[in-house]
Amino acid sequence: MQQTIKQNIFEKALQRPTVFKDKNLITPHHIPQELPFRDKQIEEIMHNLAHTLHGAKADNIFVYGVTGCGKTCVTKHVMQQLIEFAKAKNVPVDGCYINCRTHSSKYRVLIKAVQEFYPSENFMGYSATFVHEKLINYASEGREVVIVLDEIDMVKDVDDLVYELTRANDEIGKGSISIIGISNNLRFRDNLDPRTKSSLCEHELVFPPYNAEELYEILRQRTEVAFKPKAVQNSAISLSAAFAAKESGDARTAVMLLLRAGELADKKGSEKVSDDEVMQAKCRVEEELIFNMIDTMPKHQKLVLYTIAKLSMEKKPMKTLAGVERKGVLFSGEVYDEYCGVAKGFGESTVSTRWYRQYISELELYGLITTTASGKGMKGQTRFIKLGYEPRRIFESVEKEFK
DNA sequence: CCTCCACAGGAAGCGCAGGAGT
DNA sequence: ACTCCTGCGCTTCCTGTGGAGG
Secondary structure (H helix, E strand, O other): OOOOOOOOHHHHHHHOOOOEOOHHHHOOOOOOOOOOOOHHHHHHHHHHHHHHHOOOOOOOEEEEOOOOOOHHHHHHHHHHHHHHHHHHHOOOEEEEEEEOOOOOOHHHHHHHHHHHHOOOOOOOOOOHHHHHHHHHHHHHOOOEEEEEEEOHHHOOOHHHHHHHHHHHHHHOOOOEEEEEEEEOOOOOHHHOOHHHHHHHOOEEEEOOOOOHHHHHHHHHHHHHHHEOOOOEOHHHHHHHHHHHHHHOOOHHHHHHHHHHHHHHHHHHOOOOEOHHHHHHHHHHHHHHHHHHHHHHOOHHHHHHHHHHHHHHHHOOOOOOOOOOOOOOEEEHHHHHHHHHHHHHHOOOOOOOHHHHHHHHHHHHHOOOEEEEEOOOOOOOOOEEEEEOOOHHHHHHHHHHHHO
């Protein structure tokens, strides 16, 4: 006997009420149509690229500013507009966007660019000269080509790359190649070869970080399109903006915060995103960051952190050493001894005390622990170590790995 | 005052893996 | 395919520091 087919489990997910109208519009990858507070930058890039529409080479531009200040968004936006316009007017202008984090050498960048211009062919494995020629040929057909190199500081042989691309213009008769380099590393520019610097930085553009009011406006605009009407309280937007502004003026963080807050509201079945959800989302985003960080740590650093968490939880009655008050505060030497025991327990070797101290300084740098130098009343010199985060969560997450 | 303790942290060097050059 | 080079993770060794104790 056949039973009636049960409702598909995903049906329930679809029927579930949500605060979102279109969630895609509030992910950090989405490029919005409007880019507030960046008119000046858009104008400047646009003016420069407009030369290409008259059949002339555009200046190379170097764009820099901290993460999440709109560099990539603005550049992509202007490029998109340029190419759309050129296509509509039938002007031979073309361009491509390359993220140098994934294409981190001259060769890989060139391959990627040529691949964009000849999508039907495969150039992987061809010699660097061949790829170079192919790119020149493409421009020589009378095209003004603009290549955007995002995170350009990640390219190992960046001097070679910029030299080759700028020099290519000497070989091209009609047509040109221009570069837009984007970086959030402010020192990168100063470390460039002087010749590279002068050719890449014909035009420089600085993107300042957003302040709280600007972030508020950005979030408000995104909320309007991504969330259902009145689903997000104004105070929740302000709070997200304030958190992000305090950290670094990073719009990406602000957007992520609001996205997570929306997801939390959905999970709870709430129709509104309030301050509470934003606060919780902030904790979650922080937690995600912390656990990602722990995830990528070397094994023994994890064990050291685990030991600190373990000892902080145990809160052993202190060895009465000159009456030092001890609330979750540990001695450096004591942690090392315990760590050796813990490592043995897991069947692991141990690192030397020197390297252990290195790990401790790093953990402090990450903000996972705080240390203070021993003052009076202590024999010799040591560091007091205190965990800056709830020990149980760390303890459990690391323990899972070694069991 | 000298020595010891219990560390901090710099410098040098070692073994290894992975990439570049030939 | 082979060697050479380089960066990384780590150890060993060393010097420095400041209170405790003889």
